[in-house]
Amino acid sequence: MSAFDLKVRRYDPESGESAYWHDMRVELGPERSVLDAILKFKADTDNSLGIRCSCQAAICGSCGVRINGQSRLACNTQLGEASEELRSSDGTIVVEPMGNMPVLKDLIVDMDAVHWKKIQRVVPWLLPEGEPPEREYIVPGEAMIDITQSMACIHCGACVSACLSMEVDPEFIGPAALAKAYRFVGDPRDSQTEERLRDLAEDPHGIYDCTHCFACIEVCPKDVAPMSQIMRLRRRATGDYGIKDSNNGYGHEKAFVDIVGKYGTLHESQLLPRSFADGSLIKSQVRPDSLKQLAEGLPAALNGLRSGKVSPVKAIWHKKLPDQDQVRRIYHEVESRGERIELNLYIVGDDAEDTEVGPDGGADEPAMADAAEVDTTAGSTEEEGAGVQ
Amino acid sequence: MPHHDVLVIGAGLAGMRAALAAAEGGAMVGIISKVHPVRSHSNSAQGGINAALNPEDSWESHAFDTVKGSDYLGDQDAIEIMCKEAPEEILHLEHLGTTFHRNDQGKLGTRAFGGASAARTYYVADITGQAILHVLYEQLMKHEEVHRYEEFFVTALVQDDSGHVAGAITRNLRDGAMELFNAKQVILATGGNGQIYNPTTNALVCTGDGIALAYRIGAPLMDMEMVQYHPTTLAGNGLLITEGARGEGAHLYNAEGERFMENYAPNKMELASRDVVSRAEQTEIEEGRGFDDGTVHLDITKVPRKRIHEALREIVMIARDFAGVDITRDPVPIKPGNHYVMGGIKTDTDGLTPLSGLYAAGETACVSVHGGNRLGANSLLDTLIFGRRAGARAAREAKAMVMPSVSRAQLGHEESAIEAIVGRERSGRRISELHAELGRIMDRNVAVFRDEDGLNEALEVVKRLQEEAKTVATDDKGTIFNQDVLSAIELGFMLDNAEAIVMGAIERKESRGAQYRTDFPERNDDDWLRHITVTQSGSDGDLPELAYSEVTLTQWQPEARSY
Secondary structure, three states: OEEEEEEEEEOOOOOOOOOEEEEEEEEEOOOOEHHHHHHHHHHHOOOOOOOOOOOOOOOOOOOEEEEOOEEEEOOOOEHHHHHHOOOOOOOOEEEEOOOOOOEEEOOEEOOHHHHHHHHHHOOOOOOOOOOOOOOOOOOOHHHHHHHHHHHOOOOOOHHHHHOHHHHHOOOOOOHHHHHHHHHHHOOOOOOOHHHHHHHHHHOOOOHHHOOOOOHHHHHOOOOOOHHHHHHHHHHHHHHHOOOOOOOOHHHHHHHHHHHHHHHOOOOHHHHHHHHOOOOOOOOOOOOHHHHHHHHHHHHHHHHHHHHOOOOHHHHHOOOOOOOHHHHHHHHHHHHOOOOOOOOOOOOOOOHHHHHHOOOOOOOOOOHHHHHHHHHHHHHHHHHHHHHOO | OOEEEEEEEOOOHHHHHHHHHHHHOOOOEEEEEOOOHHHOHHHHOOOOEEOOOOOOOOHHHHHHHHHHHOOOOOOHHHHHHHHHHHHHHHHHHHHHOOOOOEOOOOOEOEEOOOOOOOOOEEOOOOOHHHHHHHHHHHHHHHOOOOEEEEOEEEEEEEEOOOOOEEEEEEEEOOOOOEEEEEEEEEEEOOOOOHHHOOOEOOOOOOOOHHHHHHHHOOOOEEOOOOEEEEEEEEOOOOOEOOOHHHHOOOEEEOOOOOOHHHHOOOOOHHHOOHHHHHHHHHHHHHOOOOOOOOOEEEEOOOOOHHHHHHHOHHHHHHHHHHHOOOOOOOOEEEEEEEEEEOOEEEOOOOOEOOOOOEEEOHHHEEOOOOOOOOOOOOHHHHHHHHHHHHHHHHHHHHHOOOOOOOOOHHHHHHHHHHHHHHHOOOOOOOHHHHHHHHHHHHHHHOOOOEOHHHHHHHHHHHHHHHHHHOOOOOOOOOOOOOHHHHHHHHHHHHHHHHHHHHHHHHHOOOOEOOEOEOOEOOOOHHHHOEEEEEEOOOOOOOOOEEEEEEOOOOOOOOOOOOO
16 A cells, blocks of 8 residues: 555635645555545545546546646546656646636536537437438448447547647537547448538638647547547548548648658648649649638748748758658558558557567567557558648 | 426436437437436446347347346246347447447347357447447437436436326536426436445446435335346456457466366356356355455457457456456456346336336336346347337327426425535544445345345344434535535435345345345245335335235246256
């Protein structure tokens, strides 16, 4: 048995006082969870501390909080781990309510006002064509397993809490709701695939509002990888339906990919003009409706010049990467594939077996981590090219 | 005052299915839940849902397995209905969007489960309950005409002058406001009561609210002594490892490395019914063949790694996060743990209780389809079939009547009761201490093996705790999210549930299904092939009344049970 110090952010809306820190010391083993510590404190000392919780097994999604600044579930964060983290150098575990959502009391936030409103936004139910068949819909097993990854979302709000885009644009539909959207877009039984994609692409707070920061992937306790689902939505929107959205997300992606393909690295000064001209400076002209957006982008360009990130010389003469051929080969390799390979945590690629080979068989590394790695790396190789902003 | 044709209390699978069916039947529906619906404990049903959907399978086979699993205490008319309607329900869920596992032809695929003579369990990886729960919640979001009251708690049911159940007293957890809800028909679907045991696989919300609410207004509770101990729960914290793991091929070993199920169920081995496997494990542990920490081992390593990730992902995570075990490489220590109550509020096959206007469905109810022991993957089915039937029947009944009138007096009474709790100075033990003592005595004396002395002791403790619970005080004196006052009320509910369980267990002087009496080790069909009902007596402090009712047999006569 060891003792852990916790610093819990509390707020009592009925007191008229502002939020404050409550220090507590709880005696529990290091393998027990932060939720166990909070529940023990509630049981032994003060049951007025508010926290939603139920299953204690990372399935119900109730106990989303921020621990040492990181959004996660209190029930599957171990005390020992949490107290050893860098951000709490004196070993004190800092527990706060989740971000991006209003606090109602102590660790309880208003999920309805943010998370569930956004879920409702993506038309979160299946819209099949016509009457259902007499038996089940016949669909590929892989498709079901593929969308089961987003079905695994437990709506804990951790990704919403951690989302940097939402911090800047509270209207952003956000990682959880867009992952939910992919669940229907990826479902062969749904008849509104293109309509859904067009809607999410055209919405200025939709799929192109994601800044690709990986925060949601990092914090998701169920490995739903919301950002990967958002990137899949983009790939479907552009690759399968060629949706050229008015937000210019399509143009930006295409410009990015083309520039890297040509130079091996990003030619920053070409990105902006090419983005607003469907990826090509020569072939097509800047679309009239893009002029305003292009003008809005100018301060960013000037900033680039000021900071030295872009110099007038570099802006015109952008050196190609040595061994640029290698980049082309990667492009060729990806483009020559007959179909997109979408690994996820239910579908472990053959590579996963290889990563285990080693003197100790990788025994200290949990198998799920192997799978997670396969997923993010496989996903992001494609994604880097497709959608970094 | 909100009023609805049909008021559903509880928003897990049974509650949401009932609400959707009632709405489809043309009723104005309200659905109340003390947590957001997707937090419901239906989430934790990992393994799957049974149905004889394959042409080679038959509903009769499914029904017989269920009857045998129930140790012949299940009502065969109800079991027949459930098994006949199961395939259609699975297809309905599939059409709504559930991402059921497919076989190579893209059709629905199955896995094997305990006590079943065919692989007829349909599943979504090992998050089947969660997947269906979310799909039903999608439908609730779609059907905005169903009014949702999320994070509302029910403190009491309301009856009109004739005794017809006509509404409920609610407390909005967000602001503490109390309100009288008026309804023509009321459906209880609040799940089970595992929190009266410690440890348990059940979530903190499973405090038997609906069972107690009905019990308090005189509804009979049936077969409450039938409490299932699941064979594979994590030693430390009682978390569930799905039966699907054994369905996929995992084996059980004692500390001597022996696959001990050979001695108990040579045919079905690890896939015998749950009461059989739990008793086998408990026997191994008590006779000294378990591991030092009082466990046996579940070995999943034989299942191919790719298949584990595809089909048992949740278990990989649970074992990793909560037991520090990588199940793809090492066995996981497990033991039997409290999991499910087969008993509940006595209902007919439409979910109607003996009280006019009151229905129950899912784990709250006892139809009875599970009898003395529930088969794995039959609980999700029970919630959906009888949730739907209750919703449809309630909608029909509601059409034929006007809104019953209710008095506001009870609202005042409930408000004062809560004010009294909140205003009380602490004079005795904390709520958590009472809850912990209850959990300990139930797990010690009312578990896999029981005897008269132990049960009498448990009853004494429960009666003492009931008195003590009347004086508990709260730390929280506020109105916004006062979870403390909620736990005071839940404690009272749990003690009512415990009372009925122990009373039933003392009364049933035989061993059947989950009830194993070491002082009466044989099944005794002559005297005890019957249901036991427990009904609260009118006067405070008295023990409840016990009564019996016949088990409905249709085509299967009781036989000796072996696996």
